[in-house]
Amino acid sequence: HDEKGANGAIAANSTAGSKTDYSRWRLLDENGRQTWQYLETDDQVEKWPQTVADRYHLGLPTGLPDLPPAKTPIQAVENGLTFFKELQLPSGQWACEYGGPMFLLPGLAVTWYVTETEVPEAYKTEIKNYLLARQNPVDGGWGLHIEGESSVFGTAMNYTVMRLLGMDAEDPRMIKARGTLHKMGGATHAPHWAKWWLAVLGVAKWDIVNPVPPELWLLPDWVPIHPWRWWIHMRQVYLPMGFVYSKKWSYKLTPLTESLQKELFVEEYESINWNGHRNSIAPQDNYHPKTWILNTINWILVYIWIPFLRFDWLIKRAEEWAYQLIKFEDENTNYACLAPANAPMNLICAYIEEGPDSFAVKKHREKLADYLWVKNEGMLMNGTNGVQIWDTSFLIQAAVSAGVQNDPRWKPMLTKALDFLEKQQMVENPPHYEVAYRQASKGAWAFSTREQGYTVSDCTAEGLKSVLLLQSFSSYPDLVSDERLRWSADLLLTMQNPSGGCASYEPTRGSTKLEWLNAAEVFDRIMVEYDYPECTTAVVTALCAFRKQFPKYRRAEIDAFIERAVGYIRRAQREDGSWYGSWGICFTYAGMFALESLRSVGETYENSERVRRACHFFVERQMEDGGWGESYKSCEDLVWRNHERSQVVQTAWVCIGLMEAEFPDKTVIAKALKMIMSRQQANGEWLQEAIEGVFNNSCMISYPNYKFIFPMKALGMYARKYGDETLL
Numbered sequence: 142h143d144e145k146g147a148n149g150a151i152a153a154n155s156t157a158g159s160k161t162d163y164s165r166w167r168l169l170d171e172n173g174r175q176t177w178q179y180l181e182t183d184d185q186v187e188k189w190p191q192t193v194a195d196r197y198h199l200g201l202p203t204g205l206p207d208l209p210p211a212k213t214p215i216q217a218v219e220n221g222l223t224f225f226k227e228l229q230l231p232s233g234q235w236a237c238e239y240g241g242p243m244f245l246l247p248g249l250a251v252t253w254y255v256t257e258t259e260v261p262e263a264y265k266t267e268i269k270n271y272l273l274a275r276q277n278p279v280d281g282g283w284g285l286h287i288e289g290e291s292s293v294f295g296t297a298m299n300y301t302v303m304r305l306l307g308m309d310a311e312d313p314r315m316i317k318a319r320g321t322l323h324k325m326g327g328a329t330h331a332p333h334w335a336k337w338w339l340a341v342l343g344v345a346k347w348d349i350v351n352p353v354p355p356e357l358w359l360l361p362d363w364v365p366i367h368p369w370r371w372w373i374h375m376r377q378v379y380l381p382m383g384f385v386y387s388k389k390w391s392y393k394l395t396p397l398t399e400s401l402q403k404e405l406f407v408e409e410y411e412s413i414n415w416n417g418h419r420n421s422i423a424p425q426d427n428y429h430p431k432t433w434i435l436n437t438i439n440w441i442l443v444y445i446w447i448p449f450l451r452f453d454w455l456i457k458r459a460e461e462w463a464y465q466l467i468k469f470e471d472e473n474t475n476y477a478c479l480a481p482a483n484a485p486m487n488l489i490c491a492y493i494e495e496g497p498d499s500f501a502v503k504k505h506r507e508k509l510a511d512y513l514w515v516k517n518e519g520m521l522m523n524g525t526n527g528v529q530i531w532d533t534s535f536l537i538q539a540a541v542s543a544g545v546q547n548d549p550r551w552k553p554m555l556t557k558a559l560d561f562l563e564k565q566q567m568v569e570n571p572p573h574y575e576v577a578y579r580q581a582s583k584g585a586w587a588f589s590t591r592e593q594g595y596t597v598s599d600c601t602a603e604g605l606k607s608v609l610l611l612q613s614f615s616s617y618p619d620l621v622s623d624e625r626l627r628w629s630a631d632l633l634l635t636m637q638n639p640s641g642g643c644a645s646y647e648p649t650r651g652s653t654k655l656e657w658l659n660a661a662e663v664f665d666r667i668m669v670e671y672d673y674p675e676c677t678t679a680v681v682t683a684l685c686a687f688r689k690q691f692p693k694y695r696r697a698e699i700d701a702f703i704e705r706a707v708g709y710i711r712r713a714q715r716e717d718g719s720w721y722g723s724w725g726i727c728f729t730y731a732g733m734f735a736l737e738s739l740r741s742v743g744e745t746y747e748n749s750e751r752v753r754r755a756c757h758f759f760v761e762r763q764m765e766d767g768g769w770g771e772s773y774k775s776c777e778d779l780v781w782r783n784h785e786r787s788q789v790v791q792t793a794w795v796c797i798g799l800m801e802a803e804f805p806d807k808t809v810i811a812k813a814l815k816m817i818m819s820r821q822q823a824n825g826e827w828l829q830e831a832i833e834g835v836f837n838n839s840c841m842i843s844y845p846n847y848k849f850i851f852p853m854k855a856l857g858m859y860a861r862k863y864g865d866e867t868l869l
């Protein structure tokens with residue numbers, strides 16, 4: 142089948158150009174910190190053999206044997222675990238690719254260039270290979286994410302990456318990309334972030350960048366638009382962006398950037414009206430058009446504030462405080478930073494402020510490697526410094542759902558996973574805590590690692606649930622003490638919004654009206670935290686599990702929390718029975734969670750009209766082959782969009798939801814699971830299908846481990862509920 146976005150690289154592209162020697166790549170796992178190493182000497186290669194996991198991720202043959210074909214769900218789980226066990230890393234976690242967004246590598250490549258960072262040849266080669274493999278075969282452009290249509294953001298920026306890493310402008314693939322870029326209006330029609338990056342690179346003039354005044358950080362905290370109230374990702378990007386914007390810092394002109402000044406624009410470079418193009422934006426990029434309010438504010442900033450009222454003392458204070466906050470972020474995360482959007486920006490700030498040889502610049506350069514990933518198509522940038530804690534928690538839950546935790550084949554693997562979660566739990570608040578506007582983290586789990594250190598509501602909840610689950614069996618050691626489990630529950634109790642729902646990193650701090658100031662154009666729902674059925678459910682189910690084990694601890698508060706949270710879930714349901722998903726695609730993902738929440742307070746198909754409506758929403762959409770398939774367009778359009786083909790991950794989500802709901806007709810579920818089993822390979826693995834995850838409605842992101850975890854969970858649940866009967 143011809144799915145773009147699945148693992149299959151575009152053959153014509155990926156065979157061209159040079160390649161590194163794939164037998165030299167190794168994934169290094171240092172207590173969960175994961176980096177790819179390219180071994181230059183034969184001696185190193187000999188001393189450090191490639192593992193099955195290395196080979197799997199690199200797309201090399203793993204040599205894993207064919208297994209006896211599974212006839213029952215538990216046999217399929219066992220085959221799956223036999224394969225997946227081989228991918229566990231020494232620290233106990235399952236690293237994997239976390240690509241999808243196509244706007245991250247450009248930030249990194251520009252940063253390397255303007256900070257004159259030495260980049261290993263192997264990196265350069267494989268980044269180019271990746272971008273060639275992901276170039277749109279029809280028009281030669283790139284999109285916002287790997288499955289998206291070409292946009293100015295994707296095309297202008299990834300074209301720039303190719304050039305910065307040594308690609309020839311006259312290569313036919315570059316000519317094609319340039320043609321597409323020019324057809325869309327050229328880089329003058331790029332969104333705000335791209336304009337900012339091109340100004341830093343010295344390829345665009347700062348006048349084309351809508352204002353990012355760092356003085357907003359000087360406002361008193363009570364002001365409703367103060368950045369501390371914004372969603373953490375927006376404020377942590379706005380911070381370094383504002384610092385550099387204020388300095389109007391650009392890299393010196395080089396022959397290469399001078400050439401880019403000609404290549405990226407349609408107009409003659411000298412004749413471009415920079416200020417006049419501040420608001421130019423191609424339709425492909427304009428997912429969230431700027432409001433007239435924001436346009437008015439920008440007008441005032443450009444024509445009144447900046448020329449007449451932005452006094453030197455104010456600029457100085459704003460820049461100093463912004464840089465202080467940047468330092469806090471660096472020190473809180475040991476220079477890993479929140480995400481690959483702000484990490485390169487913070488490096489540029491440190492470079493400007495502290496100089497090329499400073500400690501901060503050195504640390505940043507090192508830590509950027511944590512974001513890079515190598516696969517068959519080349520090297521890409523992950524959406525975070527990994528998925529370590531999140532996927533490890535889910536794998537534990539899947540194994541326990543199947544009831545295999547005491548099987549000697551899986552117990553060592555699960556004990557190691559438990560040990561990993563123990564080591565990754567945060568036991569303190571961030572070093573710079575309230576002063577840096579951070580949420581507490583004592584007792585929390587992050588999405589990736591403890592070092593990154595950002596509390597996430599559902600990551601904490603899934604971590605807590607997994608530890609409680611395994612430690613409830615006498616065959617597992619009590620690695621996480623009762624006290625630390627209580628810290629975790631304490632923390633979760635602080636994460637609820639007045640609505641009853643839970644957001645992602647913090648309770649919501651600002652009004653949704655702040656979305657009127659969303660300047661990014663390419664994303665929606667980014668300015669503040671929102672309530673999410675996914676995050677809320679994770680916390681509800683974690684607190685239920687906690688309450689079972691600690692029935693007396695803060696009982697009244699926990700009961701009230703759950704009641705209010707489920708109230709939010711009920712209100713968030715749409716007329717047609719569905720829930721919109723914000724972090725997985727899309728209604729299949731959120732529906733699974735919401736049904737779990739309802740189940741936790743005893744609402745099932747039999748006694749709840751609401752649950753029946755949700756089940757029918759799914760049953761009506763079951764495909765001929767028994768599966769479900771939802772396109773990423775659901776996320777963009779906010780209504781269900783069918784995928785051409787059923788997807789194992791989404792099918793598993795729906796099955797889990799239906800089983801939580803006690804849906805009475807088991808044949809519907811059996812048919813779906815048969816489809817999932819039929820897609821399992823002889824060695825126990827499932828193959829990559831369409832992209833699974835999303836953020837900010839418009840950008841998709843891959844969760845490759847989901848194709849193992851959720852099918853195994855669904856199969857396991859089925860066997861425990863209906864018996865391990867033959868399903869063929």
Ligand code: LAN
Pocket residue numbers: 374375378480481482524525531588597599600645664675676724835836837842
């Ligand atoms: C993630 C990844 C995990 C995800 C879940 C835990 C699944 C979710 O339930 C809560 C939100 C969270 C933690 C999340 C938030 C936004 C992230 C960090 C990402 C989708 C991964 C990449 C994305 C980040 C914003 C990418 C950088 C881009 C910007 C627009 C700043």
